[in-house]
Amino acid sequence: MGMRSKIVGTGMYVPEQVVTNDDLAKRMETSDEWIQQRTGIKERRWITPDQSPAELGRKAILQALEQANLEVGDIECLLLATLSSQHDFPGSSFFIHEELDMGEIPCLDLRAQCSGFLYALNIADGLIISGKFKRVLVIGCEVHSTGLDISTRGRDVSVIFGDGAGAVIVEAQPDESAEASILEVRMHAEGKHARKLWIEAPSSANTPERLTHEMIDDGRIFPHMEGRYVFKHAVTRMPEVLLETLSAASCKLEDVDLFLFHQANLRINEAVASRMEIPPEKVFNNIQKYGNCSAASIPMLLAEATRKGKLSPGQLVSMTAFGSGFTWASALIRY
Numbered sequence: 091m092g093m094r095s096k097i098v099g100t101g102m103y104v105p106e107q108v109v110t111n112d113d114l115a116k117r118m119e120t121s122d123e124w125i126q127q128r129t130g131i132k133e134r135r136w137i138t139p140d141q142s143p144a145e146l147g148r149k150a151i152l153q154a155l156e157q158a159n160l161e162v163g164d165i166e167c168l169l170l171a172t173l174s175s176q177h178d179f180p181g182s183s184f185f186i187h188e189e190l191d192m193g194e195i196p197c198l199d200l201r202a203q204c205s206g207f208l209y210a211l212n213i214a215d216g217l218i219i220s221g222k223f224k225r226v227l228v229i230g231c232e233v234h235s236t237g238l239d240i241s242t243r244g245r246d247v248s249v250i251f252g253d254g255a256g257a258v259i260v261e262a263q264p265d266e267s268a269e270a271s272i273l274e275v276r277m278h279a280e281g282k283h284a285r286k287l288w289i290e291a292p293s294s295a296n297t298p299e300r301l302t303h304e305m306i307d308d309g310r311i312f313p314h315m316e317g318r319y320v321f322k323h324a325v326t327r328m329p330e331v332l333l334e335t336l337s338a339a340s341c342k343l344e345d346v347d348l349f350l351f352h353q354a355n356l357r358i359n360e361a362v363a364s365r366m367e368i369p370p371e372k373v374f375n376n377i378q379k380y381g382n383c384s385a386a387s388i389p390m391l392l393a394e395a396t397r398k399g400k401l402s403p404g405q406l407v408s409m410t411a412f413g414s415g416f417t418w419a420s421a422l423i424r425y
């Protein structure tokens with residue numbers, strides 16, 4: 091019997107600590123006006139010293155399990171998309187595994203940055219269609235705040251990012267009975283742009299030591315981005331992969347009920363929607379409150395849209411992301 095996969099639960103969690111644009115302006119030369127005008131962001135969340143990525147992940151997962159009426163023991167595999175690993179190794183997924191006491195199920199980290207959740211969703215779909223697993227947990231979890239240059243030197247990047255986690259549970263269902271399902275996912279990458287948005291150090295390619303005092307002093311341990319270059323590629327690649335995915339699923343743009351775009355910059359999403367003539371009421375954004383949470387942004391959107399009644403069963407949902415790597419991807423689901 092053929093299998094298809096369906097999202098049966100969504101969850102999200104952001105830390106309680108709110109950091110406004112005015113809070114940042116006390117620590118660097120910036121302003122609420124500049125940040126809102128360029129990015130649409132009003133505030134973001136940062137973890138407090140007692141919190142960790144694993145804790146954020148655990149809380150998002152528990153919410154998804156509750157919605158799906160499932161327990162931790164029902165999950166057979168954990169896929170985590172993140173670019174802000176809790177430690178160099180092992181991967182962050184192992185610490186989430188520990189927090190949730192997940193027995194001996196396999197887990198792994200996937201590193202495709204802001205497109206990471208859609209990459210992981212595609213892999214979960216493949217694992218389910220192949221019959222290897224019946225229930226896969228896919229999570230995006232990021233703690234950016236502890237790795238940002240919170241000074242005027244790092245202001246172009248540090249005002250954008252926030253901390254958060256979003257989780258979905260993907261479940262197998264017989265092909266014939268499938269009403270809701272993952273219809274299509276398309277992924278792309280172009281490594282030649284890898285250094286346009288990256289953290290250079292620590293680097294195992296740096297000999298004899300992967301991390302030196304000089305690297306720290308030079309700020310090479312912080313994210314660096316050629317903002318305009320990234321922006322230009324994002325507004326081109328996102329429509330491209332969105333249309334490719336729709337076409338592969340034999341669906342039309344106007345069939346889609348809700349568009350969820352990666353929350354990198356509200357201006358990117360407005361430019362994409364306007365280019366594609368997507369009505370604003372069909373787009374849901376939450377970057378204003380949470381900033382860019384990289385791999386966590388799309389599952390957080392899914393969870394919040396569900397809870398706010400913007401997304402209901404049977405609707406056609408398109409999700410599209412672009413990020414460091416460069417990577418870009420799009421998924422189309424019947425919710």
Ligand code: COA
Pocket residue numbers: 119120121124125128129204245246247249287315316317318320321324354355358382384412413414
């Ligand atoms: N506050 C105030 N001024 C700032 C600032 C800040 N936080 N950050 C940069 N500036 C200044 C710059 O120093 C520059 O000053 P100058 O003209 O005197 O040199 C000026 O603002 C313009 O900088 P620029 O970097 O050209 O701004 P921009 O219009 O490109 O906007 C981004 C910057 C980051 C908002 C924008 O490039 C962007 O969103 N890029 C894509 C982000 C993205 O998609 N990231 C990847 C997703 S994961």
